[in-house]
Amino acid sequence: MTWIVNQQSGQAELAARFRKLMEEPGILQIPGTHDAMAGLIAKKIGFNALYLSGAAYTASRGLPDLGIVTSAEVAERARDIIRATDLPVLVDIDTGFGGVLNVARTAREMQEAGIAAVQLEDQDLPKKCGHLNGKKLISTSEMTQKIKMIKQTAPSLIIVARTDARAVEGMEAAIERVTAYIEAGADAIFPEALQSEAEFRQFAKHVTVPLLANMTEFGQTPYYKAKEFEEMGYQMVIYPVTSLRVAAKAFERVFEQIMQHGTQAGALPDMQTRSELYETISYHDFEGLDKEIAKTVLTKEQ
Template sequence: MPYLIGADRPDTPPGLAFRQLLQRPQILQIPGAHSGLAALQAKAAGFEALYLSGAAMTASMGLPDLGIISINDVCFFLRQIARASGLPVLVDGDTGYGEALNVMHMVLNFEEAGAAAVQMEDQLLPKKCGHLNDKKLASAYDMAAKVAAAAKARKHMVIVARTDAVASEGLDGAVARAKLYLEAGADAIFCEALTSAEMFREFSRQVKAPLLANMTEFGRTPFFTAKEFEEMGYKMVIWPVSSLRVAAKAQERLYASIRSEGGTHKMFDAMQTRAELYDAIGYHDYEALDANIVKTITPQGMPQNDDQD
């Protein structure tokens, strides 16, 4: 059942719920959800936590992932995903939206909007996707100061410190940064854009903390399954933009078909039906909360156009 109102809301604060998931022996699988509907679908598939990607948010807004969006933009997405699913959400905090005070402001707003955890990276603005070239890094000590500020500001939120240092400082540089960030108060570490199983294993061997792996498509990391990441020593794995990539490709095909065919008739088999959509969003559950609303009867199929006989 979708996440509704009042008593249906979880009693455990999201940050504590996320920590409880991390205490289990198995790896925590965290798919990206770029909308409330995607969050509901991920929950229905059995996932217990969600990831809100900066790249997915910006793409949804028709923008590149270059540090353009604001804290308020993120909170708009975060509220709908946390409300719709009731699941703990790990949210992409980019570079923290500034220095120490800005980071504290970000943490306060994200936690109020329902975030369970925040990921913050050690790039400088304009930041780039971690799998792209020519990323500019903040000093390790400046990033550690941001991590300390985030830890000071949070109530229950889990702080995930991300380092993009492998490309410019090598694995040793990334390990040194990770250890400094843990000393500053990070709860977990995300080393971005590792390029081989050997690198994943070596980072895990040297950094004793909950580790997050990023299984993004079309990047520098080879394909691994969740089980393989678990065997390499990782506690979390995200698929940050996968849901958006699939949805965007489907929309592209739909618009091309309407344009070429003059209608949607060639796409019926690829569509979620009205009944399936209503079931996903709990339409009738919401109706049942208000006795003044007459239960909707879903049309079965589509009327046939006699002119096409």
């Protein structure tokens, strides 16, 4: 049923659901959903939590992942996903969109948007994708200040602290950093761009809070299955840009069909039908709210 009528879960409730999911036995698979439609499809498949990637969100707006969007813009997209799905969402807030004071504002914006959890990284601006070269880090002290600020201004937000230190300072320094982040209040740890099972296991030996693995495509990390990450000691795994990449390639294929053949008819088997689309977006529920709107009747072919 539509969120306009249904009572939506509050931020604290969504955060509690996310915490329960990440602390339960097994591994929590969290698909990246770059928009509300992707979120609805993920929910239909059976996922219980969603991820909004900064890289996927910016790409969906035709922009690179270089820290050039604002916290308000990200919060607005996350709000769309939460309204559509009523699922807990983990949101990538990059560096917090600035210094410690900026992080305070970002945290409150995310909390007010109903976001369950935020992912904060220790890169310096201008930031880069975690699987690329040329990253720069802020000090451990500044990162811990940011974590403490989130706890102070939005205590119900779950904090997933990400470190990019493995590629910049090495594994030992990365482990030292996350130890400090946990002491500052991080609820979970995300070691970015690890390159082998040995590295994943090494991290797991030194971390006492839930661990998140990043199973992105075309990156530094080999393709491990969720069960393999669980066996390495991880409680969560994200697939951050998968939905965006698949959608973009689908756009390319169908537009090529239209350009080359003058029709999209050959691509129909790869499309949602009108009935499937309307079911996904609860079309008839919305329509039913206004008695002045004639009830839509679809044929079997639609």
